[in-house]
Amino acid sequence: MGGPVLAALYQLILDLVPYRMGLLRLLVLCTLAACCMARSPPVQPLPQRPFSGLHPLGCNDSQVLAVAGFALQNINRDQKDGYMLSLNRVHDVREHYQEDMGSLFYLTLDVLETGCHVLSRKAQKDCKPRMFYESVYGQCKAMFHINKPRRVLYLPAYNCTLRPVSKRKTHMMCPDCPSPIDLSAPSVLEAATESLAKFNSKSPSKKYELVKVTKATGQLMPSLSYHVEYLIREAPCTQSQASCSLQPSDSEPVGICQGSLSSMSYVPLIQPLENSVTVTCEFFESQAQVPGGENPAVTQGPQKLPQKNITPTSSPSVTAPRGSIQHLPDLDDKPEESKGESPEEAFPVQLDLTTNPQGDTLDVSFLYLEPEEKKLVVLPFPGKEQRSAECPGPEKERNPVLFSP
Ligand SMILES: *[C@@H]1O[C@H](CO)[C@@H](O)[C@H](O)[C@H]1NC(C)=O
Numbered sequence: 001m002g003g004p005v006l007a008a009l010y011q012l013i014l015d016l017v018p019y020r021m022g023l024l025r026l027l028v029l030c031t032l033a034a035c036c037m038a039r040s041p042p043v044q045p046l047p048q049r050p051f052s053g054l055h056p057l058g059c060n061d062s063q064v065l066a067v068a069g070f071a072l073q074n075i076n077r078d079q080k081d082g083y084m085l086s087l088n089r090v091h092d093v094r095e096h097y098q099e100d101m102g103s104l105f106y107l108t109l110d111v112l113e114t115g116c117h118v119l120s121r122k123a124q125k126d127c128k129p130r131m132f133y134e135s136v137y138g139q140c141k142a143m144f145h146i147n148k149p150r151r152v153l154y155l156p157a158y159n160c161t162l163r164p165v166s167k168r169k170t171h172m173m174c175p176d177c178p179s180p181i182d183l184s185a186p187s188v189l190e191a192a193t194e195s196l197a198k199f200n201s202k203s204p205s206k207k208y209e210l211v212k213v214t215k216a217t218g219q220l221m222p223s224l225s226y227h228v229e230y231l232i233r234e235a236p237c238t239q240s241q242a243s244c245s246l247q248p249s250d251s252e253p254v255g256i257c258q259g260s261l262s263s264m265s266y267v268p269l270i271q272p273l274e275n276s277v278t279v280t281c282e283f284f285e286s287q288a289q290v291p292g293g294e295n296p297a298v299t300q301g302p303q304k305l306p307q308k309n310i311t312p313t314s315s316p317s318v319t320a321p322r323g324s325i326q327h328l329p330d331l332d333d334k335p336e337e338s339k340g341e342s343p344e345e346a347f348p349v350q351l352d353l354t355t356n357p358q359g360d361t362l363d364v365s366f367l368y369l370e371p372e373e374k375k376l377v378v379l380p381f382p383g384k385e386q387r388s389a390e391c392p393g394p395e396k397e398r399n400p401v402l403f404s405p
């Protein structure tokens with residue numbers, strides 16, 4: 001390239017500079033605008049939509065599944081009785097992001113009872129749902145507060161409703177399957193006592209006694225048999241066992257047993273055979289209980305974020321039970337006309353810390369251990385409206401006898 005060409009180029013550049021400056025400015029402005037627009041949804045200041053801040057999330061999102069897992073873990077830990085629940089699917093979820101406070105999630109969870117008693121405090125992953133013929137299932141609603149930077153996970157409230165699977169349906173699918181029976185039936189008590197006697201006869205030192213039967217099924221084929229699950233505690237000393245340690249007879253359950261009693265004697269033409277008894281017992285991991293209170297160490301679990309689960313002292317609203325699990329009979333017992341109703345009606349779960357559409361505040365200062373007050377905005381529990389299209393999420397257990405929408 002020669003000098004005149006270069007000069008011409010230079011002139012061209014000079015000519016363009018003012019224009020380029022403008023263009024640059026414009027570009028910068030555009031970039032800024034684009035970046036602000038791109039950033040705006042998460043930073044959207046709450047005042048613009050003060051109390052309609054419920055944001056639907058996908059029910060299969062990994063973050064949502066993690067939150068649901070934490071919530072269910074907390075529900076299970078709050079129980080003194082019954083069996084641990086596992087997540088079948090997330091039915092609905094809303095997030096209420098609150099500046100400086102993190103999020104409050106409103107979760108509707110479809111749950112299945114597992115074979116792990118809550119006192120076993122087993123890890124969720126080791127607890128499988130029960131076989132379809134003895135399923136107990138239902139729905140939980142829970143509010144769950146997460147403040148990640150402050151490492152706070154807190155379950156302010158929950159409520160669940162469970163029902164056993166329809167006996168009629170399971171019987172149609174599998175006539176020979178074991179079927180749940182009334183825990184107070186005499187044969188249930190007999191099965192528990194006989195199997196525990198067998199366990200005690202093999203126990204070298206300590207003897208155990210029945211606390212209560214927690215599960216029972218009966219089966220006709222191949223022989224009449226009863227399967228029972230029951231809690232046991234250490235028996236108080238008797239004269240014949242001078243070496244056993246003295247235990248008050250109202251001591252806590254120490255383990256859970258599965259026993260069975262089978263007999264052929266109901267077949268009239270056959271000589272009554274010896275009853276066949278089986279038993280296996282599992283002892284709970286000993287929990288150092290702080291007398292008169294919950295041991296924070298017990299409520300601390302293998303959670304990824306250390307949980308500030310403080311034993312409340314001053315605030316009575318915090319010491320009150322945060323929720324409960326309601327057991328209803330199976331749907332067979334319902335009158336014919338109420339069949340075919342939606343799961344919301346079949347598994348009614350109420351969970352409202354407020355009825356004020358504008359919301360109320362919940363003092364959670366005790367979670368933060370700071371001088372200033374920390375308050376969460378709590379709204380009435382959201383209904384089905386404006387639910388994410390990705391809800392309910394996929395089921396973990398596809399069970400044809402379970403009632404699902
Ligand atoms: C749910 O998420 C998992 C993992 O991200 C994916 O493999 C699965 O296909 C998703 N299921 C549905 C129904 O979207």
Ligand SMILES: *[C@@H]1O[C@H](CO)[C@@H](O)[C@H](O)[C@H]1NC(C)=O
Pocket residue numbers: 157158159323324326350351352353
């Ligand atoms: C939980 O359910 C019970 C009825 O089973 C109800 O009385 C209670 O108010 C519910 N809790 C909340 C916080 O809504």
